[in-house]
Amino acid sequence: xxxFTYTEKKDTRSGFGAGLLALxxxxxxxxxxxxxxxxxxxxxxxxxxxxxxxxxxxIAEANMIGLASGMAIGGKIPFTGTFANFSTGRVYDQIxxxxxxxxxxxxxxxxxxGLTLGEDGATHQIxxxxxxxxxxxxxxxxxxxxxxxxxxATIALADHQGPAYLRFGRPSWPIFTPDDQEFEIGKAWQMxxxxxxxxxxxxxxxxxxxxxxxxxxxxxxxxxxxxxxxxKPLDVDAILKSVAKTGCVVTAEEHQRNGGLGDSVAQTLALxxxxxxxxVAVNDSFGESGTPMQLMEKYGLTPTxxxxxxxxxxARK
Amino acid sequence: xxxxxxPKLEKIASQVRRDIVRMVHAVQSGxxxxxxxxxxxxxxxxxxxxxxxxxxxxxGKGEDLFFLSNGHxxxxxxxxxxxxxxxxxxxxxxxxxxxxxxxxxxxTEENLPGIRIASGSxxxxxxxxxxxxxxxxxxxxxxxxxxxxxxxELQEGQVWEAAMYAAHHKVDNLIASxxxxxxxxxxxxxxxxxxKDIKAKWEAFGWxxxxxxxxxxxxxxxxxxxxxxxxxxxxxxxxxxxxxxxxGIDFMVxxxxxxxxxxxxxxxxxxxxxxxxxxxxx
Numbered sequence: 001x002x003x004f005t006y007t008e009k010k011d012t013r014s015g016f017g018a019g020l021l022a023l024x025x026x027x028x029x030x031x032x033x034x035x036x037x038x039x040x041x042x043x044x045x046x047x048x049x050x051x052x053x054x055x056x057x058x059i060a061e062a063n064m065i066g067l068a069s070g071m072a073i074g075g076k077i078p079f080t081g082t083f084a085n086f087s088t089g090r091v092y093d094q095i096x097x098x099x100x101x102x103x104x105x106x107x108x109x110x111x112x113x114g115l116t117l118g119e120d121g122a123t124h125q126i127x128x129x130x131x132x133x134x135x136x137x138x139x140x141x142x143x144x145x146x147x148x149x150x151x152x153a154t155i156a157l158a159d160h161q162g163p164a165y166l167r168f169g170r171p172s173w174p175i176f177t178p179d180d181q182e183f184e185i186g187k188a189w190q191m192x193x194x195x196x197x198x199x200x201x202x203x204x205x206x207x208x209x210x211x212x213x214x215x216x217x218x219x220x221x222x223x224x225x226x227x228x229x230x231x232k233p234l235d236v237d238a239i240l241k242s243v244a245k246t247g248c249v250v251t252a253e254e255h256q257r258n259g260g261l262g263d264s265v266a267q268t269l270a271l272x273x274x275x276x277x278x279x280v281a282v283n284d285s286f287g288e289s290g291t292p293m294q295l296m297e298k299y300g301l302t303p304t305x306x307x308x309x310x311x312x313x314x315a316r317k
Numbered sequence: 318x319x320x321x322x323x324p325k326l327e328k329i330a331s332q333v334r335r336d337i338v339r340m341v342h343a344v345q346s347g348x349x350x351x352x353x354x355x356x357x358x359x360x361x362x363x364x365x366x367x368x369x370x371x372x373x374x375x376x377g378k379g380e381d382l383f384f385l386s387n388g389h390x391x392x393x394x395x396x397x398x399x400x401x402x403x404x405x406x407x408x409x410x411x412x413x414x415x416x417x418x419x420x421x422x423x424x425t426e427e428n429l430p431g432i433r434i435a436s437g438s439x440x441x442x443x444x445x446x447x448x449x450x451x452x453x454x455x456x457x458x459x460x461x462x463x464x465x466x467x468x469x470e471l472q473e474g475q476v477w478e479a480a481m482y483a484a485h486h487k488v489d490n491l492i493a494s495x496x497x498x499x500x501x502x503x504x505x506x507x508x509x510x511x512x513k514d515i516k517a518k519w520e521a522f523g524w525x526x527x528x529x530x531x532x533x534x535x536x537x538x539x540x541x542x543x544x545x546x547x548x549x550x551x552x553x554x555x556x557x558x559x560x561x562x563x564x565g566i567d568f569m570v571x572x573x574x575x576x577x578x579x580x581x582x583x584x585x586x587x588x589x590x591x592x593x594x595x596x597x598x599x
Contacts, residue, residue, distance in 0.1 A: 031455070053455070055486070060478035066444020067482070070384075073433050073445070074452020075376050094475070098441050102425045102434045 004191065004210045006174035012204075013111040013168050015147035017042025019154025020079060020109075024050045027077065027158050033068055034081040035061050040170075041081035041111050061086045065094040065106070072104040077158055080106065084113035084167060085126040088133060099163045100136040107157045108133075109166045113143075114254035115282070115299055116171040116204055116292040125287035131259020133165040134232040140164040140185060141232040143253075143261075145206035147175045149229060152183035160185055167203065169254075171292045174207050188235035190242070194224035197310050198242040198249050202228045202261045205252040205280070205301060212306035221310060234264050240272055248276040248313045252306055254296075257281040276316035278309040321365065323534045328595040329400060330360045330534075334565045335592045336396035336599065340412040342585045347413060347421065350575035351467060352393035354498050354532070354560040358465065359397040361537050368460060371402035373430035381460045382449050384434065386442020387467035387496065388422040389577070395419050398431040399599070406599040440473025442466060443493060447483045447553075450491040461545065464493045469501030472510050477522070483553040484523025492544050494556040496531065500573035519555045531558035566591055 023030045033055045047054040057064040068078035087110035099106045133141045144150040150168045201209035206227050213223045251262035262279035269275050341347035367381040399406045411417035418427035422437030446464035503509045519526050529540035544554045563569030566588045
C-alpha cells in the first residue's frame, strides 16, 4: 500500500498561480481577472508574463463575474481570482444568471476558503461556498488537496468546457501528491485500499485523513481513503463501489456540514445504499480569528476528529 | 451600412409594436411599456446601424454585438430578431409559453438565435458587454459592442463598477445606451430613487456622453453614428436616450402603469387600431 508523506509544504493558492502561468504559456485564449488580490491569489507571474491578457478589476467582484462572462462569449477562457467569500456569496446572482444559466466557460478561482484563512476571522472564512456552487445547475465544483493537485486541477480546467468553481486556500500545507499527476475532473482518487470504513475527504482535509489513516492502521482498522477533489459532478460509482465493500462512511471537509461534500455523499447513499455515515465538518457555525491549526482543532477538523468519527461509524454498522 | 430610409424603418417599427402588444396580450404577461418605448432603438440597431449576420454565431467574430441588460423588455427584442430574420416570426406566438425558446426574460439555454447571455436580473449586461468588447480588442476585431440598459437599472451598484472599469481600461469600442424614460415599477424614477444628473454622473466616471431622442429615428441614428466616430478616443461612449414608455399607443404612453401589465381584449383592439399592420402579423 502506498504511504503518503511529504518533504515540503506550500500553499494551494501557489499551485493555482503556477497552473495559471503554465496555462498562459500553452493556451493563448486563457485570460485572467483579479479583484485587487494579485499577491494573495498568486497571479503575479501570469500578469508579468502576459500583461495583455491580465485584467485588474479593482474591488468590484460583481463586475468581474460579468466581464468574465462577456470574455467567454468572445471565445476567451477567463479565470477570475479573489477570496472564496467574494467569489461566491457576494456575487451569487451574477454567477447564477451570467455564468451558470448562460453556460459560460468561466473558471471562478477562489482562495482563502474555509477556516484555515486564520486570523482574518469569520467575515472572510466562508464555509458555505461549496454548497452555494454545487446547487447551481451546469456548475462544476473542485476542491483540490495540495499544491500539486491544485496546479493540475487549474491546468485541467482550461480543457473543460463550461462553468467551474475551483476552491483552494491560504495556509502552507503538506505536498503529498505527485507533481506529475493526471487530473481528471469528476474522477475520485482512491488513495488507500481498505475494508472497514471509507473516508471521503476533500481539500485540506485529505491530508488530515492521511494522518488519521496512519493512526487507524495502528489500531488495526483498515481504511479506504478516497480523495474527492471534484464535488460536482460527484463520482457516484466510486462511492457506491467502495461502500459496498466497507459498509460505512466518514466524510471530511473544511466546510459547513449543511451543503457540503458530506451532504452529497449522504444523498448518494440514501438513494442507493443506505449506510452509516459520520461527517467531519463545521456544524452550523461561523468561524473566528485564530491560527489555522487552532481553528481546525476548535472546530473539530483534526486527524483525531476523523479517527473518532471512524470508530463511531464502525460501531454503528 | 444601409441607405437611411426612415419611412421604411417607421413601417417596421409599427409592425414591431403590433407584435409586442399581441405577444403580451396572448399570455396576459410581459412588459409592454419600455418595449414600446425602445422600438425605434431596436429597429435602428438591427435594420440600419449594426453589421450583423442573421445566421447567428454566438461568438460573433467580425460582427457588431448587441447585449440587452434590462431583459424584461424581451418582447421588442424578440420581435426585432424575428423581423430581421434570426428565426421565424410564427415563433413569436410561443412567447412565455411552456417549452418555448422565447422565455419571459432572454436566455441562452434554449439556443434562441440572437441571444448571447441571459438577462433579467438587472445590472449585469454592461459588465458582460465590456468583457465582450475587450475580447474583440484582444482579437483585433474592430467591430462595436452595443448594450442597452434601463434608467431605473442604473440604481444597481454593479452598473457603476462596470462604468468605472470601462473608463479605466479605455474600452472605446463600446456604445452603451440608457433608455431614459424616467419610469420604473413603483413610479417615476425621481420619486422612487432620483437619478439626478445622469449625464454628469457618466461624464464624471470618464465616459463620453451623447444625447438623443430615442423615439425619433433621425435623432437616434445621427447620434449613434456620431458616437461611432468617437471610437479610438480612449473613452467608452454612452448614448443617453430620451424615450417615452408606451410610445405609439395613446393610452399607454408616458406612464409606468404599463411597465409589466398586459392589455385586455378591448385595449388590444384599441392599440392595434393605432398601429398599421405593415409586414403581416405573425
